Amino acid sequence: ADFAKLGLFAKRPVDLGSRCTVFMNSSVKQAQKDGATIEDISAGLSLSVVKNALYKVIRASSPDELGKRVVVQGGTFLNDAVLRAFEQEMGVEVVRPNIAGLMGAYGAALYSKNKSKGNGKSKLANKETLKNFVHDIKVTNCGMCSNNCRLTINSFGGGRRFIAGNRCERPITKKSQSNELNMYAVKLKMLEEYKPVEGLRGKLGMPMALNMFEMYPFWYRFFTELKFEVFHSPFSTRKIYQRGQQTIPSDTICFPAKLVHGHIQTLIDEGAETIFYPCMSYNFDEHLGDNHYNCPVVAYYPEVINNNMKDVQKICFIKEYFGVHMPKHFPQKAYEALSKYFPDLTLNEVRKAAKLAYDEQDKYRKKVIAKGNEIIEKAEKEGKKIMVLAGRPYHIDPEINHGIDKLISSFNVAIVSEDVVSPRVEKFHTNVLNQWTYHSRL
Template sequence: MTVNVGIPRALLYYEYYPLWNAFFENLGAKVVLSEKTNKKIFDDGIKNTVDEACIPIKLFHGHVMNIKDEVDYLFIPRIKSIAKDEYICPKFCGLPEMIKHAIKDLPTIISTEINLFKSTKGIKKTVCEVGKYFSDDEKNILSAYERAYYKYRNDKKAMQNKRNTENNKKIMIMGHPYHLYDVYLNMNTLEKFEAKEVDVVTPEMIDIKTINEYAKKFEGNLYWTFARKLIGTTMYLVDRKNVDGIIYISTFGCGVDSVVGDLVEKYIRRKSNIPFMLLTLDEHSGEAGINTRIEAFMDMVKWRDKFENNIPAHG
């Protein structure tokens, strides 16, 4: 009988789904995804999470509720670190407990710890711990992971090779992947820009090695993985000056962005004249407000072309 494993379409689903999906399928399991974010998922998440949680964590709860009755297992790893010498936001670490305490009648949760802080070699042990729910054969588990990782890496490279139209304005839209790619949460911000014949680029389209090289030049210790990626991206953009504007999407209650968003904005304003806008979303954000800000931003970007000195609106 096929075993169903549920993956909530939230948080690091937007980064690792191709890897997790291929791994579980290689082990003979059927992956069940929650629906795309919708009003019910959003409302269920808000109702079932502590008030002080950030929006993406609330959304995660809503996605768990959406699939919990359809699956044998829920995959909610306890993620501490996904890169050597770096930590991830602490909310990922407590996620299995948050879910268990907030939501009743759950299936078995696979909450294996992912902690690559000391060495990325630890991934083998982690993979075997997850895989043992589906196979007794360690070789089979490791082979399933290697094939899945190969596919994941190729998918990533394909994204980096995406070419833009050279004549259009180019706008970088940056932020955590679940802010950028959950279209319900961000009210289709990326598509709204594309509809204005703008080429949208995201951090995922830049070679991660390049981002890391730039991040190393930052004065200060970047011990958060999200910070390294976003600050490295910013330094790359400011150095290359190959975008016409930068949008940073954040959500209300994000502790990481309260520091990183500020650092990014100050760095851009100090070192370049690239127009910058911070879009902070919360459960009350209205689409009309987002549309107005996008319109105004694009008007300003186009307006600058008319003036030789190309001075941004913020001075």
């Protein structure tokens, strides 16, 4: 209430645009750095809320489209600054009833009353029951899977309760979901099959982030054959994100990239002496687009890590540039890059390891497609709907996808990923430069 009141007396409201709140947070921080007062920020936010509602949600072409006599409702309009911002944007005085925050509830009650069938007697609680009504709220974490959904448990007495915040039916039914027809779960399981093997050259850690969700089979086989004990950081959690949060240089970089900092820090904290995280301009050529680049974030984020995480200076951090898209030249280039760190490596060793790495990646890709086709075939046979979760390799990370695969599969729907169906088509014409591997699949 105090914050809203301050906005009414702002002299220079900041322009925060009308974008998503994720970007709004960054804009507010920038405004603070530029010296904006709390009053200016409060007023700026109120204006943004109004502009977002008018032009992004209602999609009015101009304020006139809403007319000259306007009544507002909803809890948001109890904020005087938002109300005033709305009046200024509309150019009219509007009516706000003193029960604005309850009007939706009254409307729902009137609607249900008018639609009720039977003898006209209400099944709602009577006055006496309402007098003894109990409502307790408890917030907890589910813990039945790695998703750790934040549950809000509403208890109404007499054993009656309502659970909200769950992304699947498990907290209610207590039954474990089957992952048989969920390609996201299958992929995670496939990656977990790559267990560390003790090696003469010591331990070599890799961050399980961004393109590593797809490239890990290649690098695992390559370095295991070179007698390293290869391991990766765990799949992302909130705790892992927070471990590297203070070293993130940009608020506007994508969340999957922000997670890399936590993965690198986790590997260092767990005693990794060598971390391999290569720069890769190109991906494998899948012949679906005009080129096969990795996006700039995926391609060059190792440079960001090297320049912003001081702890990587304490270990052997390998961020060399590799071109896996050129199998003929890869062994020689890889040998030149790695021999700077491991002088005892031989070119012959690297050649043998590279051949097995390409075989492993090919085998992994074929296994993904085969398993996906199996899911499609089984779903069609059982008459189930099939959904393609069209994302990028790192969207199988539970902290990134927020359990959307579990939510969808709880509706008895089969799930396949974009790389299962993209090989079913040949390259086709597009009206844009189609040069990014992940986008070409989509």
